[in-house]
Amino acid sequence: MPRSSKRNTTDGRREFLKTSAVVAGALAVAPFAVHAEDKAESTHPIIGSGKHQYECHHGWGEVPDSIPWHETHGVTVDREGLIYVKHRSAGKDPIDTIVVFDPTGKFVRSFGKEYHGGGHGIDLRLEGNEEFLYLSDVKNNVVVKTNLKGEQVWVKGKPEEPGVYTEGKKYCPTNVALGTDGGFYIADGYGSHFIHQYDKDAKWIRTFGGAGKEPGKMQTPHGLMVDQRAGREPSLLVADRANARLQYFTLDGQHQSFVDDVSFPAHVDFRGDLMLIADLHARVSIFGADNKAIVHLGYDADWTKQALANGFAMRRDPKQWQAGRFVHPHDACFDKDGNIFVVEWVSTGRVTFLKKVV
Secondary structure (H helix, E strand, O other): OOOOOHHHHHHHHHHHHHHHHHHHHHHHOOOOOOOOOOOOOOOEEEEEEEOOEEEEEEOOOOOOOOOOOOOOEEEEOOOOEEEEEEOOOOOOOOOOOOEOOOOOOOOEEEEEEHHHOOOOEEEEEEEEOEEEEEEEOOOEEEEEEEEEOOEEEEEEOOOOOOOOOOOOOOOOOEEEOOOOOOEEEEEEEOOOOOOEEEOOOOOOEEEEEOOOOOOEEOOOOEEEOOOOOOOOOOOEEEEHHHHHHEEEOOOOOOOEEEEEEOOEEEEEEEEEEEEEEOOOEEEEEEEEHHHEEEEOOOOOOOHHOOOOOOOOHHOOOOOHHOOOOOEEEEEEEEOOOEEEEEEEOOOOOOEEEEEEEE
């Protein structure tokens, strides 16, 4: 039986709060470079600059009363444009952890009671003529492959290969990256900071990484994705969250390089030559083909300081939130039209639709 990851998850969040306190202090004495942001005089402020401006629609999606949001953790969009939001869910009685909406925000269906209390990463891939979800469960410490209705294909727990997990090492998978050959990578983000590579038949190939700050090592490899943008050799990009950096690896796990200008990166998405970073420190960032930041959406130094300094109180009190600002973005993704969906790690859950206006 898989063991509970409650301790693992708590450890990761303690690291967040510890790092947040350091960053909040730094903001008071060393202001960050601020991108200009336009603010519309409406309930849907415009954020961003230049060619990357978006109208903010907070509280997006018609969530059924039977499924109260709790810590919205993951989001993805299928080829029909349906939006899948995964939350951790709370309470004694299990409720669905995955809620599906149409592009207008209307409820379509829900499923996933079996992941109650552990809903985390959600990734999607077209395989042949069918799309499948790859779900990370941080309570039961498993990754599950399902179809779009939630019917399970397989369930995968901790790698059992000799020498990978010695006695006392934790395993708590946070997200999955989908490989170029039908295989995939699992980030043990809340466990022992490994990346596990599997082939198209879900058989283990190798494990790399582990805890540390040196190249090739990680602290909370929370999100990850294969970067296949034009002009680049495909490589694995990891949100090395507690090390405050992105880290590139070859597809067989060799360290390549770092990307900076992130604060506490949680996950990554790509569209064309753009890279989208959900940053838990109160912003969503867009980078160009050269991996240089174009804009930090929702960013304001004073607001970031306030969001980090207030910690759990800010997460639990929507009255403190501001339109056009984020608290703790945990995942973000593009849709086919270049709009952006953002989900946040806050106690009541929060989904924001960023409608592209420029």
